[in-house]
Each structure stands twice: as C-alpha cells, then as structure tokens.
Amino acid sequence: MKLSHIIYKVKELHQGVEEFLAMGFDVEYGKEKNPYNAIIYFSEGPYLEILGSTGMPRTVKQILRIFGQGKFADRLDYWDNHPGGPCGLALENYKTNLDAELTILKKYNQSWFTMPSKRDDTKGRKLRFTCAFPNDIQLPFLMTYFNIDPKPKAFIHPNGAVNISSVSFGTKKEFIPLIKELCDDDRLKLFAGEGVGDIHYKYSGE
Template structure:
C-alpha cells in the first residue's frame, strides 16, 4: 500500500482554508454544500485533508460504540481532539484492503462511501477503520483520481516528501510491511508525527498522532 493522505483536524474549516491559502497552498473544499473537510492535493503522492468533523451522525456513533470493537472511538477522538495532525491513511487496491481487513480479523469498520466533489466527480472508494486507534486507517484508490496534473502550489511546493508516524514495535513492524513507498517513516512511539514538504518546510506535532491522538502544528 501507499501513503494516501494525512488528516489535520481543524476547529474552523473556513479559517483553516484561508490560513493554508495564505501560505501559498491551493485548497479546495471537499463538497460544495456543508463541507466537512478541505483538501490540499499534489500531483503525485499523498495529500493533506483538513477535517472539521467526520460527518458521522450521533445516533450512528452510539450504535458503533455498542459493537465489540467500538470503531466509534476513532471518530470521537477526531471530533473532540485539538487542532493538529491526527491521522494517516494508507491507500491501495481492493485486494490489498481485503488483505488488511483479514489480517486484522475484521476488527473495525468497513464502509463504501461516495463523495461528490466540487468538480461534480463521484468519488467511490472503500475504507477500513481499525479498532486499534494506533494503526492508520485504510482505503482503496478513488474511482476517479482527484489529483490535478502537474500542479505546483504558489509557494513552490509540489509534494509531501516524508511523513513520520509514531508507532510502538509490533505496530511499526506491521505498517512497515504494508507500506514501503519511501514517503512513510515509522518512528518510535515516543516520537513526533510530522509532514515534510519537498521544500523542507513541515507540519509537526508534539506526540503520537496515528488514529486518535491529535498532534499540534508548527507551520511554515
């Protein structure tokens, strides 16, 4: 699998979009009406998702919480957490996602959403959110690739060059076996979640940030 995208929790989506645009990034909302996220795409490699809320209705979260693996914990952590880096998604083919679900014995939530983006494209995919919050979540490639061709952001950045993800030993081994794309770097659990752009600037957090432990932000 490949490093798909990094989730950055925000308290105010419009303010976050304005902030990242002021830093020279091209940012687009995830939907035309009532967006819950915004995206900073790159032509190659992972992108950045600015997330203000998961969109999961409270009755659904309560129902999920009643399940043995309690997959709602991840969404609740994102909803209630502070602003900053808070999650990582690994992306691959359908058979790769199925293999991950099997290796984790299905402990988590498997969904098949569709999102209509501002360009009118229906983005279909499957996603798996493990019950283990320290693991990344997983998804298939979009049915339509939303990444723009040959994009250089106004600030000169063209890609995310590196993502540091803090994980303890066995989980680090598990993720390293799944993803060796040269972008993801699993670091010890006491390390810092970090996104490094190709110009050397970065977003950084003070602690673990894989699934439910949001990390802070040190900007450009």
Template sequence: MRTGHVIYWAQDLDAAVRDFRKRGFAVEYGSARRPINALVYFSEGPYLELLARTLPTPLLRLASALPTASGRATRRFTSWERGPEGLRAVCLEGGDAEFDEVVERFGARGLRVAPTRVDTHGRRLHYRVFFPEDPEMPFFMTRFSQDPRPRDFTHPNGARAIARVEAPLSDGARVRMAGLCDDGVLAIQRAPGAMRVIFDDGTELV
C-alpha cells in the first residue's frame, strides 16, 4: 500500500482552514454542510486531512469503552480529541484487494467502516476504512471511487507534493508494519519522536 494521507487534528476547523490558507495552501472543506474536515490535496501522492471531529462525543466515549477489538480501535479517536492540535496519524491507501489483504493480515481485529461523502464539487465519494485495534498503528483505506485530486496543481506557496512523512512507532508496531508500505514517502522512525511532513519545496509541518 501507499501513503494515502496524514491526519492533522484541528481544535477549530475554520481556524485551521484559515491558518493553512495563510500558509499558502489551497484548502477545501470535506462537505458543503456541517463539515468536520478539510483537505489539502496534491496532484500526486498523499494529502493532508484537517480533521476536527470523528464521532459525536457521547457515542465516542461509549464505543471506546467497549472491551472489543472495535472498541479498542476507537481509542485512537479519543487520544486525538484529548491531545493538542497537530499531526496525529498516517493512513495507508490501496486498491480493494490490497485493503482486503491488510484486514485479513490483522485478523479483522479492529473497526471497519464504509462511509460515503459528497464533497464541495458534488462528487459522491465511496471508500472503505479499517482501523486496527492497536491505536498506534496507521489505519488503512481504499482509494476513493472518484479521484478528487486536482491535475498538475501547484499550491500558491509553491508546494506540489508531500515528499516525506516521518512517523514514530514502537518496536512492536514497526515489526507489524514490515512490508506494508514501501513507496519511498513514509519513513518509520523509532519512538518516541514527533511526526513530520516534508513538502517537495523543503518546508516542513510538525
């Protein structure tokens, strides 16, 4: 699988969108009505997702308290919501067959969802997501049913792609990641450490 996108947790979505636009990025909300996320797309490679909410708070607390694999998987969401704003997680992306192989590799132990989102261009995007029960692990997604990335696009600040994503993982998680992604973008680091996104113009996001 390939590095699909990186989660940037935002305490206030509108404020985060304004901030990234001031940094020279073109940002679009995930949906026209009551959006919970916004996207910084690139023509090639991974993109950034500014995310301000996962599940409604009461449902999230209930789900994360369940002593099941899916309950443990949702604990990553509570850690995002309780933590500071910033980079939080990596998603690996692939085709349907690759996705099914990953789910099988993890023994289907985790949370599987199949959302549909209508974006601000009216495109209905179908996809599947798998969150492993270990919240330290990256999560996995199929490709969108339609590719929402712009063609031959350069952001106002000059960035055209994410060149490198550095993600710290424990020794056990690094072993479980073996062979899952070799796209040359994702660089697994030894934990502890900070996640970093490095753009093709040399600028960084930490």
C-alpha cells in the first residue's frame, strides 16, 4: 500500500478552505451540495482532505454502537471533535478489494469495520471505493483507490507545491511492524507516539 491521504480537521469548512487558498493551494470541495470536506490533490502521491465534519449524524453513530461497531463510531467522534490540524491517515492499494491487507490485520490480531464508500465530486465524477477501519485508532485506515483517478495531470499549485514529500505518523511501538508490512511508501515516517505529525511538501525547483 501507499499513502492515500491525510485528514486535516478545521473548525468551519468554508473558512478552512479560504485559509488554504490564501496559502496558495488549489482546493476543491468534496461535493457540490452541502459539502463536509474539501480536497487538495497533487498529481502524484498523497493528497490532503480538509474536514469540516464527518457528515455522520449522531443517530447513525448510535446505531453503529448498537450493532457492535462502537470503535468505528469512536474514530468518527475523534475526527468530529478534534480541535484542528492533522488528525487521520489513510493508506491505499490499487486493487478492487482489501483482502490481502485484511489478512495482515488478522495476522496481528486486529479487528476492523469494512464499508463501501462513494462520493460524487464537483466535476461530475462518481467516485467509488472501499474502506476498512481498524478498531484501534492508532492504526491508519485502509482504502482501495478510486475507480476514477481524480488527480490533475502535471499540476503545480500556485504556491509551487508539487507533492507531499513526507508525513510522520505516531503509533504504538508494537504496531510499527504491522504498518510497515501494510505500507512500503518511503514518504511515511513512523515513530512511537500518537497521531499525525509533520507534513512536508516538495516545491517546484527543489
């Protein structure tokens, strides 16, 4: 697997988008009507998801808990209640399923919640993918890549940013071998700790 994206929480989505635009990034909302997130794509490598909220109603979270998926609901609550900044990390493969990756989670005695996901973006693309959310929030969540590639070709942001060159991620020491078995992306820098740390960008001319 490779790095998919970093979730960056903001208190209010539209204000957050304006702040990233002011920093010279090109930003598009996740969907046309009532968006809860926005995306900063790069031509290659991981992207940044600006998250105003998960868009998951409280009643749905309650239903998830009733049906034994409280850990997934906890992850959603963590994102919804985060004060701001990077708060989540996703890994992606380029298959139509996550069978191999779930086998690795099972090998390390980890449980998860799997769900199909979809999003119709602002350019009319019907994006479809599958996600798996480990019960332990100190593990990244997993996803198949979109059925349609939404990334721009040979694109450089107005501020000169070409891609995300590295991301540090803190986790339990015993999870580091698991994540390394899942992900061979040299952009990912693991350390014993908690949460997403530094995000570095590569700029044109570097």
